[in-house]
Amino acid sequence: GQNIDQPTEMTATEGAIVQINCTYQTSGFNGLFWYQQHAGEAPTFLSYNVLDGLEEKGRFSSFLSRSKGYSYLLLKELQMKDSASYLCAVSGSNYQLIWGAGTKLIIKP
Amino acid sequence: GAVVSQHPSWVICKSGTSVKIECRSLDFQATTMFWYRQFPKQSLMLMATSNEGSKATYEQGVEKDKFLINHASLTLSTLTVTSAHPEDSSFYICSACDREPYEQYFGPGTRLTVT
Numbered sequence: 729g730q731n732i733d734q735p736t737e738m739t740a741t742e743g744a745i746v747q748i749n750c751t752y753q754t755s756g757f758n759g760l761f762w763y764q765q766h767a768g769e770a771p772t773f774l775s776y777n778v779l780d781g782l783e784e785k786g787r788f789s790s791f792l793s794r795s796k797g798y799s800y801l802l803l804k805e806l807q808m809k810d811s812a813s814y815l816c817a818v819s820g821s822n823y824q825l826i827w828g829a830g831t832k833l834i835i836k837p
Numbered sequence: 838g839a840v841v842s843q844h845p846s847w848v849i850c851k852s853g854t855s856v857k858i859e860c861r862s863l864d865f866q867a868t869t870m871f872w873y874r875q876f877p878k879q880s881l882m883l884m885a886t887s888n889e890g891s892k893a894t895y896e897q898g899v900e901k902d903k904f905l906i907n908h909a910s911l912t913l914s915t916l917t918v919t920s921a922h923p924e925d926s927s928f929y930i931c932s933a934c935d936r937e938p939y940e941q942y943f944g945p946g947t948r949l950t951v952t
Contacts, residue, residue, distance in 0.1 A: 761940065761941075763943075768928075768948075769945070769946065770930045770943040770944060770945050770946045771881070771930075771943050772943070773940060773941075773942070776940060815880065815881070824871075824883070824886060825871075825883075825941060827880055827881050827883075828880065829879075829880040830880050
């Protein structure tokens, strides 16, 4: 079957760094997406990885290892507004997204 | 660019009535649109995938006769919840994609409350 795993909840301190992991097992792979979703709002795109390695975009970076079926989202210099759910999604063999359950990130002052 | 709108943003209706939700891609042509449902504190649940000019593909467990999807053009898809019941109350989100890597651009969502 197809499966995406990510931690349910994480807590971090304002100004710190946090890494959210995602492991996947899918039939086919056409890339991995990270989305941010604030409560009551629709998801917004953060990053896309299709090749192994690290993609950096400002305070956010995303890493992919296809051989390990593993990705992480790294958030630096955490701000209170980063409190949200972070969704990992894999584009499978038919380009349909397979979603993880999301990681709720709580930022404390 | 890549803006997707949804209308209405929220709706309250009585049990037994039908509700139509529109999803539009404003600045690109969407070859494929997706409809999701999200219950509180749960992840997105894909309901159906629709391609312009063809019938929607529904996920297992989603009643196609209850959730009618029409993808009439490359910029518009509609979801009609027929004979709505209180258990249909949820956050409905559409997304659209145009080309590889088939990134999905999300609409702002529609919150449906059935009384």
